[in-house]
Amino acid sequence: MTHHNLFKKSVALIIGTALLNGCASLTKSQLNEVNTFGQLTSNFSAYPSKFILSFNTINEKEALLRANSRIDPDTHFTEIDSAYQHKKENDTLTGKSDLTFKIIDKYAQALVLLTADKHTKQLDTAAKSFGTNIDGLITNYNKIDSKDQLPTGIGGAVAELITLGGEQFIRSRQAKETKDFVTKADPMIIRLTNNVIAQLGNGAKDKNGQPVTFSDLVNQLRQDIKTDYKAFLGKRTTDIVIKKNKDNADYSASFINYRYATLDDDRECLQLLSDLDALQRLLNDTKTATANLAKAHHKLLTDIDTKKSLVEFATELQTYGDNIKDLKTAIQKIK
Known part of the structure; x- marks a missing residue:
């Protein structure tokens, strides 16, 4: 073994031992x-992405009902085009909202990587x-x-794991880097989650381009489906038929044709109403x-700082875990 490699191992062992016996104390x-x-x-x-996608899908179906109740071709197409423009307004998250979710x-x-119980070369690559x-x-x-700034340099905590010494050194650094990472990120998480709640609360636009809450839009959709389905069923056409009278002279007669719902029409309306309830729950x-x-x-940060065993945090984590299960259930109910 060269003196250089021996020196590297010695340094890693000394620093690693010091960290294990010092500030790195997470269990x-x-x-x-x-x-x-x-x-x-x-x-x-x-x-939240599933919510927005599902909302737009239901909104499109309702718009097609409305368009299909219009007899005039120009009005019919205008309704479809209006629905498409509205979809573009609310379809994707851009700017701050998009970055919020990505971060x-x-x-x-990165937290999952940082607290992995086994060090691998894949971990090195992914962490960087x-x-x-x-x-x-x-x-x-x-x-x-410029008035809404997140702390910088947070990603460096992950990269810090990749250093001299290999497995032993990285394991000794894990607790310290995890604590530093969570500490630096907590103000960021608070701000980002506030962004998400604001986006879901007031991030939508109505058909006139005015900002509204998604809850208001869901309620409006429910009313629109009722109105537009009735109009869809009430659509009628007038047929003019030329007939002969008893003197063999031509005369015109008009016949009004009303649309009646098929079983598939009613199933579609029923599913839309069901999806709206699931959408509100989501x-x-x-x-x-x-x-x-x-x-x-x-709470995780507080418990780490006070070196608790995280028994108290388990309740917070369980509540949050239950929330995620509820979200998955709500998503499954939307067709």
């Missing part, structure tokens, strides 16, 4: 709790990537509004889960 159970939190949150953006997801995924990605997303976020559950995400993370 295995604490690291497991952090890991669980990360897994629950790692794809959190899927829930939350990347942070949670996550650190760069998180810092890049935060930089882009901070460019949007919206409520997402707001609740978002608020509890922030609470659970802050």
Whole structure:
């Protein structure tokens, strides 16, 4: 063994031992709790995204009912085009909202890596990537509004794991870096979750382009479906038929044709009403889960700082975990 390699191992062992005996004091159970939190949150953006996608799908179907109740071709197409423009307004999250969800997801995924119970080369590669990605997303976020700034350099906590010494050194650094990572990120998580709640509360636009709450839009959709389905069924056409009278002279007669609902029409209307109820539940559950995400993370930080065994945090984590289960259930109910 060369003197250089021997020196590297000696340094790693000395520093690692010092860290294990010093400030790095998180227990295995604490690291497991952090890991669980990360897994629950790692794809959190899927829930509000599913809400927005489902809302737009139901809104499109309602718009088609409305368009189909119009006899005039120009009016018929105008209704469809209006529905499409409205869809574009609410279809995707852009700017601050998009970055908010991406940062939350990347942070949670980094927590899972940071508290992994086994070190691998894949962990090295992923950790470097996550650190760069998180810092890049935060930089882009901070460019949007000078008055709304997130702390920078958070991603470096993940990259710090990749250093001299290999397995032993990385394991000794794990507790310290986890604590530093959670500490730096807590103000960020509070701000980002507030963004999510604001987006779900007041981030929508009505048909006139005015800002409204998604709850208001869901309620309006319910009323629109009732009105437009009746109009769809009440659509009528007038047929003019030329006939002969008893003197063999031509005369015109008009016949009014009313539309009647098919079984498939009624099934579609029934499903729309059912989906709207599930959509409202998904919206409520997402707001609740978002608020509890922030609470659970802050409680996690408090327990880490006071070196608790995280017994108290288990309640917070269980509540948050139940929220995620509720979200998955609500999503499954939307067809």
